[in-house]
Each structure stands twice: as C-alpha cells, then as structure tokens.
Amino acid sequence: MKNNLLVFCLIVSSYNAFGQGFSGKILDSLTKEGIPFASIMLTDYQLGARCDSAGNFTFKGSFPESVQLKASSSGYETQFSAVSTLSEIQIYLNPQHIEMHEVIVSGARNQLQRYNSTHIEHRTMSDLNVIPATNLGQSIEAIPGVYNSSTGNGVSKPVIRGLQGVRVVSLLNGIRIENQQWGGDHGMGLTDLGIGTVEVIKGPSSLLYGSDALGGVIYFFDEAFAPQKTHELKITSQFETNSMGTINSLFYKGSIKGLRINVGGRFNSQADYQLASNQFVKNSRFQESSGKVSLGWNRGKWISHLKYTYASARLGIPGHTHDSIISPELFKSSERRRAKTLPVQNFINHILSFENKFVFKKHTLDLLVGGTQNKLEEFEEKVTIPYLSINLTNVLYNFKMTSTFNKRFSAVYGIQGMAQNQVNGTKAEERLLPNSTQFDNGLYTNFYMDLASWKFQVGARADVRTIRSSKDSVYFPNEFEKIFGGYNFAIGAVYSSKKHLLRFNVSSGFRVPHLSELLSDGVHHGTFRYEIGNRFLKPEKAIQLDVSYEYTSEHLSFVLNPFISQVVDYVTINPRDSIIDGFQVFEYEQLSSVQLIGLDAGFHYHPHFAHFLHLESSFSYIRGFSRANGNLSLMPQPRINTSIIAKLATKSKFRISEIVLQHTYFLPQNNVILFETTSVDYSLLNLGINFTSDTKLPFTLQLGVRNLTNTNYINHLSRLKNIGLESPGRNVYIKLLLTINYHEKK
Amino acid sequence: MKKSSLILSTAAIVFIFASCKKEECHECHYDKNGSEIELGKKCGDDLKNIEASGFTDSGTVYEVHCHEH
Numbered sequence: 001m002k003n004n005l006l007v008f009c010l011i012v013s014s015y016n017a018f019g020q021g022f023s024g025k026i027l028d029s030l031t032k033e034g035i036p037f038a039s040i041m042l043t044d045y046q047l048g049a050r051c052d053s054a055g056n057f058t059f060k061g062s063f064p065e066s067v068q069l070k071a072s073s074s075g076y077e078t079q080f081s082a083v084s085t086l087s088e089i090q091i092y093l094n095p096q097h098i099e100m101h102e103v104i105v106s107g108a109r110n111q112l113q114r115y116n117s118t119h120i121e122h123r124t125m126s127d128l129n130v131i132p133a134t135n136l137g138q139s140i141e142a143i144p145g146v147y148n149s150s151t152g153n154g155v156s157k158p159v160i161r162g163l164q165g166v167r168v169v170s171l172l173n174g175i176r177i178e179n180q181q182w183g184g185d186h187g188m189g190l191t192d193l194g195i196g197t198v199e200v201i202k203g204p205s206s207l208l209y210g211s212d213a214l215g216g217v218i219y220f221f222d223e224a225f226a227p228q229k230t231h232e233l234k235i236t237s238q239f240e241t242n243s244m245g246t247i248n249s250l251f252y253k254g255s256i257k258g259l260r261i262n263v264g265g266r267f268n269s270q271a272d273y274q275l276a277s278n279q280f281v282k283n284s285r286f287q288e289s290s291g292k293v294s295l296g297w298n299r300g301k302w303i304s305h306l307k308y309t310y311a312s313a314r315l316g317i318p319g320h321t322h323d324s325i326i327s328p329e330l331f332k333s334s335e336r337r338r339a340k341t342l343p344v345q346n347f348i349n350h351i352l353s354f355e356n357k358f359v360f361k362k363h364t365l366d367l368l369v370g371g372t373q374n375k376l377e378e379f380e381e382k383v384t385i386p387y388l389s390i391n392l393t394n395v396l397y398n399f400k401m402t403s404t405f406n407k408r409f410s411a412v413y414g415i416q417g418m419a420q421n422q423v424n425g426t427k428a429e430e431r432l433l434p435n436s437t438q439f440d441n442g443l444y445t446n447f448y449m450d451l452a453s454w455k456f457q458v459g460a461r462a463d464v465r466t467i468r469s470s471k472d473s474v475y476f477p478n479e480f481e482k483i484f485g486g487y488n489f490a491i492g493a494v495y496s497s498k499k500h501l502l503r504f505n506v507s508s509g510f511r512v513p514h515l516s517e518l519l520s521d522g523v524h525h526g527t528f529r530y531e532i533g534n535r536f537l538k539p540e541k542a543i544q545l546d547v548s549y550e551y552t553s554e555h556l557s558f559v560l561n562p563f564i565s566q567v568v569d570y571v572t573i574n575p576r577d578s579i580i581d582g583f584q585v586f587e588y589e590q591l592s593s594v595q596l597i598g599l600d601a602g603f604h605y606h607p608h609f610a611h612f613l614h615l616e617s618s619f620s621y622i623r624g625f626s627r628a629n630g631n632l633s634l635m636p637q638p639r640i641n642t643s644i645i646a647k648l649a650t651k652s653k654f655r656i657s658e659i660v661l662q663h664t665y666f667l668p669q670n671n672v673i674l675f676e677t678t679s680v681d682y683s684l685l686n687l688g689i690n691f692t693s694d695t696k697l698p699f700t701l702q703l704g705v706r707n708l709t710n711t712n713y714i715n716h717l718s719r720l721k722n723i724g725l726e727s728p729g730r731n732v733y734i735k736l737l738l739t740i741n742y743h744e745k746k
Numbered sequence: 747m748k749k750s751s752l753i754l755s756t757a758a759i760v761f762i763f764a765s766c767k768k769e770e771c772h773e774c775h776y777d778k779n780g781s782e783i784e785l786g787k788k789c790g791d792d793l794k795n796i797e798a799s800g801f802t803d804s805g806t807v808y809e810v811h812c813h814e815h
Contacts, residue, residue, distance in 0.1 A: 342813040383772050383812045384794045 021060035024089025026051055026071050035093060038073035041224060043080070043103060043110055044303050044357055044364075046296060047260065049227045060228060061258055064301045064359045068110060070103050078102060080112045096554065104199060105221060107208070109402050109412050109448070117457045117492025118505045119548040119561050121145070121200040125192055130645070130660050131688040131704055132238055132735045134245060134270065135288075136192050140218065144600040144618040145202050145561075147636040149717040153243060153273050153728065154286030154315040155187040155345075159717060161202050161563070162596055162622040162635045163215025166514045167540075170218045171209070173307050175353045175370040176418065178394045182516040183524065184719055189349045189374065190311050193249055193266040194292040196223035202600070203544040203565055204509025206488040207459045210416060210442045214509045214542050214567065222307060225260035225296055226253035229744035234264075234737065242706075242731035243284070244336065245270035251292075260296040265289075271338035272316075276712035276729035279332040281720075283316035283341055303357040312348040314340065317378075319723045328724035342383065348375045364402040366414075371395045377425065388432060388524075389425025394418055413445035422515070432522045432531070433515050434476040436469035446490075457492045465512045469519060480519055484539050486510035501550040506543065513537040517571050517588045523581055530583040531573065537590060542567040558603035563596075570594040570626070572633075575675065591626045598622035612649065617642040623671060631671045637679055637716045638667040657692040660704070661685070669716040679716035685709050702735040772812035776801050788812060 026038040034055025041048040042059065044067070051057045063085050072078040076093035080103045083089050102122040104113050113122060121143050133139040137156020141148040147159035157164050170177040170188060172195075179189030198220055205213040226232045231254045238247040251264030268288040272280040291310040298304065319331050320343050353370035372394040380387035400414035420438040424431045446459035462485070469480040492505035520533040544565035551558050569590045576585040602618030618641045624632030646659040662685070669679040688704030710730040714721045771789035774796060775782045783803070788796055793812060800807040 381809075381811065381813075382797045383770065384797050 020062065021058060022063060022067075022085035022089065023056065023058040024083075024091065026055045026057065026073065026091045026093060028076075029092040029094045032092075035073045035076065038071060038076075038093070040091075041070040041072075043068050043070050043105070044359060045298055046222070046224045046305065047228070047255070048224045061298065062300050063298075064361075066361060067359070078112065080110070096552075102197075105197075105219070107201075109410070109446075114496050114501055115450075115455050115494060117455065117494045117503055118201060118490075118507070119503055119546065119559075121198075121202070123198050125195050125198065128198065129192070130658065130690070131662060131686045131706065132702055132733055134240060134243070134247075134731075135268075136188055136190055136195075139192060140198055140200070142641065143198070143200055144602055144641070145598075145620050145622075146200055146218075147620075147639075147717055148715075149184075149634070149719065150715070150727075151185050151187075151719040152281060152284035152286075152316070152318045153245075153270055154284065154313070155185055155317075155719075157181070157184075157187055158218050159636060160200065160216030160218070161565075161598060162624045162632070164634075164717075166212055166516075167215040167511060168218065169205075169209050169213040169216075170220070172220045172309060172351055173222055173305075173353045173370075174355065174368050174398060175351055175372060175396055176209075176394065177349070177351065178372050178374050178392055178420070179347065179349060180374065180376050180390060180392065182514045185317060185345065186347075186376065187313075187315070189313075189347060190220065190309070191266055191268065191288055191290040193290045194222050194251060194262060194264055194294070194309075195220050197221045203546055203563060204488075204507050204542040206463070206486065206509040207444060207446070207461050207490040207507060210440060210461070210463050211465055211484075211486060211510055211512045211539075214511045214540060222292070222294055223253070223262065225262060225294070226255045228255050230255050231742040231744075233740040235740075236266075236735065236737050238733060238735040240270075240731050240733045242728045243270040243273040244338070258297050258299065260294075262292065262294040265291045269338070272333070272336045273728040274336065275332070275726050276707075276710045277726075278729070279334060280336045281318050281725060282331050282333050282337075283320065283343075284318040285338050286313060286315045288313040301359050303359065305353070305355045307351075307353045307355075309351040310349070311351075313346070315345045315347075316341065317343045317345060319720045319725050321723075326723050328726075331720075331723065331725055343378065343380045343387075346375075346377045346379070349373070362404045366398075366400040366402070368398040368400075369396065377428075380429075382429075386425060386428045387430050389428035390433065391423045391425065393421045395420075408450050410448045410450075411446060412448075415441070415443050417441040430522055431472070431475040432520055432524055434469040434472065434480070434519055436467060436480075436515055436519075438468075438515075439466045440464070453495055453497055455494045455496070457490070459490045461488045462486070463488070463510070467512070467515065467518070469515065475521065476519065480535060482535075484512040486512070486539060486541075499552055501548075501552070503546070503548045505546045507546070509542040509544075511540040511542075513539065513571055513588075517573075520588070523583050528583065529575075529586045530580040532576075532585060532587045534588045534590075537571055537588065538569045540567055540569050540571060555606045555608050556603070559601065561600040563598055563600075565596045567594050567596070568592065570632075591629055593628075594624060594626040594632055596622060596624045596632075612647050614645040614647065615642075616645070625671070631673050633673045633676050634717060635669065635671060637669040637681075640665045640667075653695050654691065654693045656689060657700075658688070658690040660688040660690070662687075666713075666715065677721070679714065679721070682711055682713040683709075684711055684713070698739050698741075700737040700739075702733070702737075704733060706731040706733065774810050774812040776803070776808035776810050778803065778808060783808075785810065 026035050036053045038051045040057045070080045071091045077096035104120050128139045137148040149157040166182050180186045201217040205217045234251040236249045247268045249266035253262050272284045289312050294307040296305045350373040355368045358365040374392040376390045377386040378388040396418040398416040402412045404410040418440045422436045442463040444461035449456040465484045471479045488508045490507035495502045518533045520531040546563040548561035573586045578585045599621045605615040621638040624635045643662040664684045668681045685708040686706045691701040693699050769790045774785040774788045796810050
C-alpha cells in the first residue's frame with residue numbers, strides 16, 4: 001500500500017515537474033530585432049499563437065522538456081525545430097520573399113519540406129480558395145499534378161499523376177476516407193469545412209499508407225485550434241450566379257485553459273448549372289451538409305485529439321437516359337431547377353479519429369484509432385426504393401513510434417491496419433457487390449540519416465489483406481475468400497543548400513484488386529454499363545523514380561519534377577460485344593505492364609521593383625501507355641496554370657488586399673484508346689478581387705468571376721464528355737467572411 | 747464570456763442543423779399503351795406503397811413512376 005502511495009505521489013509530482021508554460025522571442029537573423037506579430041505554432045498540439053509587437057510569445061500550461069515549434073512570418077523562411085522549454089527560447093528567421101518550404105505532416109515524421117526526400121505539395125485552403133470554388137475537388141485542382149474527374153458540379157474525384165478512384169487514397173487527420181471510390185460517379189465524400197491544409201504525395205506511397213496508394217495520397221488536415229485564451233467565430237457566406245448556389249458556414253474555435261475546441265457546420269445548395277450557351281444542364285443540382293467537432297487537450301507528455309466529421313449529400317446525376325441514340329440536347333433545358341429529381345445519389349459519411357501522442361525526450365509514441373461509416377444510396381427509377389444501397393463501416397488503427405537516436409540518426413516504425421464490413425441495404429433493387437469483410441494489417445519502418453547538406457531515408461513495409469465475401473441466393477452464388485500480401489520499400493536522398501535542392505526517391509506501391517473488380521456482376525447505373533468482375537485478378541505492383549530540383553533565391557524560385565513509374569498487372573475494364581439487361585457488358589482484366597511518365601514544373605517570380613506582385617506558373621504533363629496495348633485511357637490533358645497576384649498593403653481600414661488573375665490552358669489530349677474520343681485545347685480565365693476590412697468587426701469580401709470569357713469547354717476527364725455535355729459557363733461569385741475574435745484578459 | 751461563447755456556438759450548431767423533416771410528395775404516373783396515365787400527387791406512405799406495389803388497372807399491375815426524367 002505504501003509503495004502504491006509512493007508511486008501515486010511520484011506521478012503527481014512528475015506532472016508538477018513540467019513547467020507551467022514557456023516563453024520566447026522570434027527575431028530577424030540579420031537585424032537581431034524581434035519580428036512583430038510573427039506566428040508560432042506547437043505542431044504536435046495544433047496550437048498556435050501570435051507574437052506581440054516585439055516578437056515575444058508565451059504558452060501557458062503543462063509541457064514536456066522538448067517541443068516542436070514552427071515559427072513563420074510573412075517575408076521570412078519558415079523555421080521548424082525541436083526546442084527546450086526549460087529556458088527562454090530564441091528563434092531566428094531568415095528573410096525570404098518567396099515561401100517554398102512548409103512543415104509536412106503527411107510524411108512519416110513532421111519536418112520541413114526541404115529535408116524530405118519526396119516532393120510533397122503543401123497548400124493552405126485559404127491559398128487554394130483565393131478564388132473560391134464550388135466544391136473541394138475544384139479547390140485542389142490548382143495543385144500541380146492534381147486533376148479533377150467530375151460529373152457535373154456535384155461529383156468530383158481527385159486524379160493524381162493520371163490515376164484515380166481506388167488508386168488514390170484520401171485521408172482526413174490520418175483516417176482513410178472510404179466513400180466507395182471504385183465508382184466513377186462517387187466523389188470524395190468531404191467538404192472543405194474546417195480544413196486548414198492539404199498535402200499531396202504523388203506516386204506510389206504504400207510505405208506509409210499501405211495498399212491502394214498507387215497514384216498518390218491526398219491528406220487533409222484540420223485547421224489549427226485557436227490561440228490560448230482566444231475565441232473566434234467565423235461566418236462565411238458565398239453566392240454563385242452560374243448555379244444560383246449558396247454556401248453558408250459557421251465555425252467556432254475556442255481555447256479555454258487546457259481544452260481546445262473547434263465546432264462548425266456548413267450547407268451548400270446548388271441548382272442546375274448554366275452552360276456558355278445559357279442553357280442549363282438537367283439534374284446537375286446538388287446539396288451538401290457537413291459538420292465538424294474537434295477537441296484537443298494536453299497534460300505533460302500527453303497530447304490528445306478527438307475529431308468527428310459529418311458529411312452528407314444529395315447529388316443529381318446529369319446525363320441520364322435510356323435512349324439508344326444520344327444527343328446532348330436531351331440533357332439540356334431552358335429552365336433552371338433545384339428540386340429533387342431522379343436519378344440521384346445520396347451519401348452520409350461519419351469520420352471519427354482519436355489520437356493520443358506521448359512525447360518523451362527522444363521518442364514520440366503516436367496512437368491513432370478511428371472509424372468511418374459510409375451509407376451510399378442510388379435512386380434510379382423510384383423515389384422511395386433505392387436501386388443500389390451499400391453500408392460500409394471501417395475501423396482503423398495506426399500505432400507509430402518516432403525515435404531520435406542522436407543528431408544524425410532517427411527512425412519511424414509502427415503497425416497500421418483496418419477492418420471493413422460492407423453490407424448491402426435490404427430495400428435495394430440491385431446488388432453490384434456482395435456483402436463482405438476486409439482486414440488489413442501492415443508493419444513498417446523508416447530510417448533517416450542526416451549528414452550536413454545530405455539527408456537519406458530508407459524504409460520497408462509488409463502488408464496482408466484478407467477479403468471474404470458471402471454468397472446470396474440471387475446475385476452472388478459463390479463465396480469468395482483470398483489473402484493478398486505486399487512488400488514495399490522506399491529509398492530517397494535530398495541535398496539541400498541555401499539556393500539549391502535536389503531530391504531522388506524510388507518508391508514502390510501495391511494495390512489489392514477491389515471487390516468491384518473481383519466480384520461485380522450487375523448494372524452500375526452511375527456508369528451506364530453492366531460490369532463483370534474477375535476473381536482471379538492479382539495485386540497491382542508499382543515502382544516509381546521521382547527526381548526534383550528546386551532553385552530558390554530572394555525573388556525567384558522554380559521547381560522541375562520529372563518522374564517515371566511502372567505498374568505491373570494493371571487492372572482495366574474493357575467493353576465486350578454483348579448486352580445484358582439493355583446495358584453493354586464491361587469486364588475487368590489485367591495488362592501485364594504499363595508505364596506512366598511525366599513532369600511537374602513551376603516557377604514563382606516576385607519582382608524586386610514591385611514587391612506586391614507575385615507571378616506563379618506551373619506545368620503538368622502525364623503520359624500513360626502499355627508497350628503491348630498502346631495508350632491508357634482517361635489520361636489528363638497537359639495543363640499550364642498561371643496566376644498573377646497583386647498583394648496590396650494600403651493603410652485604409654477598408655481596402656483591396658488582393659487582385660488575382662488566373663489563367664489555365666489545357667493542351668489537347670490526343671493520346672487515347674480505341675472508342676475514347678480526343679479532347680481539344682481550351683483556356684479558362686478567372687479574376688478575383690479581395691477586400692479586407694480591419695474595423696472592430698473584421699471581414700473579408702471576395703468578388704470575382706470564374707470562366708470570365710464564358711468559354712464553352714469539356715475537360716477530357718469529365719464523365720459527361722461522352723455525351724457531349726459541356727462544363728459551366730461564366731460564374732460570378734461573391735463571398736463574405738466575417739470573423740469575430742475575443743481574447744480573454746490575462 | 748464562457749457562457750456567451752457556449753450559447754453562441756450552440757445557437758450556431760442549432761441554426762446549421764435544424765431543419766423540418768418535410769413529407770416527400772411527388773406526381774406519379776404509369777405508362778399504358780404508349781401514353782402516361784396521371785395518378786396525381788402521392789406523399790409519404792402512399793408514395794412508398796404505390797412505388798413498391800405498382801398500380802392495378804383492369805387486372806394488370808403497372809409499374810408507377812413518380813419523378814420527372
């Protein structure tokens with residue numbers, strides 16, 4: 001008993017041993033003076049603060065001896081380092097007009113981009129929405145190498161380096177988003193509510209994310225919590241003329257003593273969109289609702305985050321017909337409508353994550369558990385009886401240890417897995433997939449070596465996926481059970497000097513065939529075809545060589561990122577010369593080997609004579625082909641994105657803060673397969689003017705036009721391309737963001 | 747302040763998520779001898795039943811459609 005009491009006292013006293021906060025200063029490395037109002041962030045805690053006018057900052061509460069701090073300020077290079085909380089902290093920032101390197105969280109360990117051997121794209125949602133988008137897919141399309149496969153305005157699927165659907169893994173706060181990505185008409189299942197940053201890993205990423213991450217990974221990360229003793233309420237309202245769309249959201253962030261909370265909701269309602277010809281696309285209307293609650297707290301070495309996201313949508317499916325002779329005019333109307341009609345796709349997603357992190361002197365233990373639930377219903381001919389209804393429940397874990405052995409060597413190792421249960425709704429008229437379960441387990445490790453200007457990284461991983469499906473008397477007469485295994489690796493190096501950065505990375509990936517590819521046997525109305533799976537498909541295996549060179553000077557930066565990858569046993573779906581239930585039959589098969597080669601390049605120029613001006617341009621190119629079979633289908637059009645941003649800093653309280661002109665040129669796509677049509681080139685021009693008010697009630701007003709020239713176009717990846725349905729015409733938008741801040745008195 | 751923050755955020759959540767669950771109604775019809783026979787507006791359970799069971803006309807059960815194409 002005495003021993004227990006002693007242990008208890010030691011635990012209590014150990015908590016008290018942690019300091020009641022720490023403070024420090026952020027300084028200019030040249031002048032040695034404090035940087036006024038610089039930003040400082042405790043990355044593991046997702047907790048930020050703003051320095052005072054002298055560059056001083058304070059964090060109150062119980063923290064371990066060492067914490068990771070990110071310090072940044074406009075016009076300076078971001079710094080990220082582990083610092084001791086036992087003494088006053090001083091962080092020096094180097095002047096830099098062009099921000100190139102942010103802290104990356106989607107890699108195995110948090111680190112500055114310049115020390116990562118893989119080129120990971122990092123964007124804040126506010127940067128992506130400098131001209132607001134109608135949906136999340138449109139927002140991330142601005143990232144080089146990322147495209148959007150759309151079905152009208154409502155459904156957008158991310159495409160990375162030419163691959164999409166089940167070959168792209170999307171994560172929210174470390175939890176895989178499962179939204180039946182196998183379906184061409186099934187979107188991301190998420191909105192931008194409360195999302196702070198997006199990171200994109202291009203190419204095979206199985207080392208960190210297991211099976212399926214063959215094309216790449218899109219990692220969404222929630223906004224940071226409010227600074228300590230601060231409350232913030234954001235009210236956002238957006239209106240678009242093209243689809244008479246309204247997007248309204250409310251988001252509260254509060255930091256009260258040790259507890260931090262983010263909570264909010266968003267509603268998006270869009271009517272049928274308007275074409276450049278002024279006609280409307282029938283049933284392109286949609287509605288989305290989403291909500292989010294995030295809680296964070298910490299005590300000593302323990303940091304905990306509990307996050308829940310809800311997203312639901314009612315998505316009209318445009319371009320639907322039973323006619324054998326199709327004319328685009330069938331799908332157009334002179335009247336815009338918003339009311340529910342058929343066919344329609346409804347989904348409800350719940351995403352829950354619970355992360356507990358324990359920060360020791362040389363080790364960090366990260367325990368992440370979570371789950372997702374997805375209910376998808378497609379209504380085809382009846383309003384109350386779904387044609388297709390699927391419930392997918394997913395439970396995930398990722399237990400990870402980061403160890404720093406000394407200044408040169410560190411490692412990340414862990415176990416990761418998930419259990420899925422897929423059940424068809426009993427009311428549905430059709431079943432495309434059988435009821436099934438799936439279990440994933442993986443073991444991985446990553447080693448890092450830091451040698452002055454060179455950093456090396458090597459990692460390996462082993463995975464096992466078990467798929468079991470049950471039979472039923474009508475649709476699936478046979479059971480299915482199979483165990484798939486995968487071994488993957490990644491090896492990379494990065495050389496980094498003040499102006500030059502060179503990366504080499506070789507990574508592998510694998511993808512176990514999806515149930516839809518193995519066992520489909522039915523009509524998929526979203527794709528207008530009868531799909532037949534192949535239960536003898538083998539896992540796809542990929543290997544990629546990715547090289548990137550970056551040059552950064554005070555006013556100019558550019559990046560060249562060529563890559564080549566090979567996918568063995570590539571799964572594809574091809575038409576057959578037969579009709580079942582009035583639909584053409586498509587069957588899954590495998591190509592022995594396909595190659596993907598491409599280039600992402602870009603530059604950012606910030607002229608010395610006009611410091612308010614930023615000229616940015618990027619070029620994305622991808623070519624996919626099989627030596628035996630020729631081109632791969634649905635490869636994106638090469639694209640050049642150019643934007644000119646004028647950031648104006650006048651002293652008036654209500655002022656124009658930014659003027660943005662964006663030009664996107666899509667080159668023609670002539671590399672197509674048999675029966676796939678080519679696409680012509682086109683240009684899109686967007687213009688935005690952002691106003692800022694620094695009154696007692698600060699607000700931002702965004703006003704502008706997307707597709708300013710009212711271009712009539714069809715993107716090669718649009719699912720409405722085959723029926724000749726164009727994308728939206730000119731779209732005038734107005735967006736108001738009102739922020740109410742309250743700082744508690746000390 | 748704490749109380750007002752709590753009230754404000756609660757009000758915000760209620761505002762966002764509060765909605766009246768309206769009974770769904772649709773104009774229904776069935777196709778007979780190449781022409782559409784209107785059945786009028788059907789709501790709630792009536793709508794569910796007529797879509798599930800169809801409409802019987804002169805001993806023949808016809809599939810009922812309750813949406814525009």
